[in-house]
Amino acid sequence: MRFIGLIILILFWIPCNSQSIRGRVAFNFLKLSADPMLTGAGGINTSYVTNEVGLTANNPSLLHPAVNAQLLVSFSSFLKGVKSYNATGAYYNRKTNTTFGGHINFIDYGSITQTDASGVSYGYFRPIDFVIQFEAARTYLENWSYGVSLKMINSIYNQYKASGIAFDVGVLYKDSLHNFSASLLAKNMGFQIENFGGENEDLPFDIQVGISKRLQNAPLGISLTAYHINKFNLTYKDTLFNMENGNLEKHPALNNILNHFVIAGHIYLSKNLEAVVGYNHLRRMELNTGLSGNGLNGFSTGLKITFQNLQVLYARSVYQRNVTLNQIGINLGMNSFFSSGNL
Template sequence: MKRWLTIGFFLFCAGGEAQVLGGRSVFNFLRLSHTPQLTALGGINISQPSADIGMAFNNPALFTPSMHGQADAVFNDFYGGIKVFHLSVGYHHPKLNTNFIGGLNFFNYGSTTETDAGGNILGRFRPVDWVMQLGASRSYLEKWTYGATVKFISSNYGAYRSNGIATDVSVLFRDTTKLFSASFLVKNLGVQLKRYGNEREELPFDLQAGITKRLARAPFSFSVTAQRLHQYNLQYNDTAFNNENGYRNAPSKFSLGKITDHLVLGVTIHVHERVELQAGYNFLRRRELNPGNGGNGLNGFSAGLSVFPGKLAIRYARSYYQPGSAVNQVGLNLPLNQYFGLGKFGDRAGW
């Protein structure tokens, strides 16, 4: 355990040198929530115990042997006709006592017009982003799990292309008798390999910590997650723009808002063994999308539903980003090893 604490310390120090505000980094699609349960809980949650392998795709320490053979497929119809697809699958190797998870996030932005600097139309192209990752986790003693993920990231915007590599490292403490869990995640620690232009850009590095507590005598689980712990002030303050549009400038000294900007709240209602409801509130998203007195009253809020008919899990989430519309996300968890056998090879592989 001392070895992992030492590694965590050095990762924290490295993160302190990689402080970039939102919008000032490359590959920001890595920040988007890829699975409905995560989206419903506010878009950021690393401590919610779940049978959903999509949560383990975000935090490898959440992977449990019970997710062996499970696949997760998600579709998200985002704004502007953007189509987002997610696919992941998990495998537990009993001899190695190690869990493995691999998957892909794919962002299709459709077809758009290509022009030169003078606005002359040159044709059309189809911009895409994608990230492929492979993760592993192991248990330590009875209550600890640690994990890591390696990601290969790619962007293709016509003549402009870039790729990079990153890793996530996490540790989870879970006490099933007290219905409590806590986790710490180092996210998107990496480098841009191929640049769009001449300048190398930073990745959207993040340090996250979260806790979840389920009530013993009521069907509720509550989560609090803190994001971007390596930065105190997350507020982007363009004084010229604010003055021109009549918005208040962010205070330069201590303020409660600078603390709450880091927090994401989530609640799960365990209605029935086959039905769950989720809801979340993201303080930073709320503030960024509601400048001045404008914006949507529901910005920052999200909600979701999970139902478990038979061996399947069907999940839905809805989150708000602008007035009059919301983003919908639908996902399906399928235990592949219970539906598709691989014969003798599957028996040897522990499928």
């Protein structure tokens, strides 16, 4: 228990204000979700425990022996031909009682016209972002687990390049008897190794805490996650734009509180079918456009269908009216392909 307490103390000791939330922040693609069920839950969730490996890319403390020999591949399609490819896997080692994980995220921004200072085109280039991630987690006593991730980050925009190193550290408490879990997570602690040619920028550092509870007598569950708890005021206001578009904030203090929370509802339709609905208030506030209407901006949904040794996952997230992100994934149980089992 002392070790868990030490990790929690370190998380709160981190100089929270040393890394920006708004402004000059590099590698913002690290905020994107690699797992369709996480995307469907609002894009941010630290505490939801399943037997699916995809969520471990977001929180290393979710690694546990049940996700051994799983491989999730997912694909997302954004606007203007931007595509994201993800692969996440895990392996449990009995000798060390440690679950290891790995994750790769590759983002292709498509072909972009290259011009000179006068606007004359002289070719094309393809900007890319990618991160390679290594993880490890162990259990402590009956209800606790802790994990750490190491991320090697790269961005290549034609002749401009940047790279960095980041760490995630998480602690999870799980009470299986009462279907309750809670987690504390510090994300993207690190620094740039190489910048784009100017000064080094901060990483998208974040401290998150979440709880999840499955109801005892109903096929329902709920998750509540607080994020950016290291900085209270997340509001960015473009006063002129808001006035021109009729996007006037009526309850700024309340919105500033709600901006820190993402809520998700889990619906267990059957043993092999699960759905999730999420709402991200900050996303809605950032992307609202006033007079044009905002529809389901900030809402998201996800679906998981389980077959033998195979899960199919799909998510749809609304960013603005007629602007959505679609993500599909396949989670494979690889144990059946390896007769040797755990090493």
